[in-house]
Amino acid sequence: MKKQIKQLKKEKNAVMLAHYYAPAEVQEAADFVGDSFYLAKVAKQSDADIIVFCGVRFMGESAKILNPDKKVLMPDPTADCAMAHMVREGIIAEMRAKYEDLAVVCYINSTAELKCQSDVCVTSSNAVRIVKNLPNKNIFFIPDRNLGAFVAAQVPEKNIILNDGCCPIHAHISAKQVLAEKGKHPMAKVLAHPECEAEVLALSDFIGSTADIIAFAKTDPAAEYIICTEDGVDYKLAADHPDKRFYYPEPRPCCKDMKRNTLEAVLAVLEKEDQEIIISEEIRRDALIPLERMLELSK
């Protein structure tokens, strides 16, 4: 299947992007693998005719918003991020009416419709820096309350209003699970994604995006780690460090939507060129503004 995928990519001038949570064999077959921010940048710079996005819908949508003339294909169109929808209808307008000087900061894990109503997008790798540099004092951070709270703790000079959304996978990782791993591996450092609950972040030695966690393990001298994020990162961590040990909370955090990106699905979508991301021009134009602002502000 990998050979066929390679051949089809070449014939069709297609590029394959995969998130670190995609299945290992898909990451292995991809041209670019990374966190959400890296993949958005790669999508923007790509000169391929077709982008096969092995992630969840908001990632494919962001690639399409940034590349209206390219075909963006999803191996499984039902691969969606539950958190991307967790903003109550009408709440953004209510907040804008309440605070004159309000910036709506939208985590990239959100629908295109939510991006349209926002001032700037962020990812877990640039949220602190971007919020810090906004001129606004009042920030409505959507949809993730955990990333929002993490940013609020780093930027105390701002009034950050949290929205009640979260990632079900990261929210399920508990302090008890982390402490159980710590009990088994007392020397292990805890590396966590900021989508985790505050009780887990409080136990962590390092907090960052998937790419930040991978980069940290690369330069850090420790030999053992407890990884508090989706277990797809294990492919890269284990490949980079055959000499180090990586443990996960039990049950191992697994995003079923990310795992829908199988090699079979990639091959089928490359053959048929169906399952294309379609966004109306009106929504695309409005959603592009906060996405481009993010790319600009994180330069």
Ligand code: 13P
């Ligand atoms: P990253 O931006 O760290 O890759 O995270 C994306 C995501 O979906 C985390 O659950």
Ligand code: SF4
């Ligand atoms: Fe969304 Fe959570 Fe899956 Fe990331 S791990 S894509 S935030 S559901």
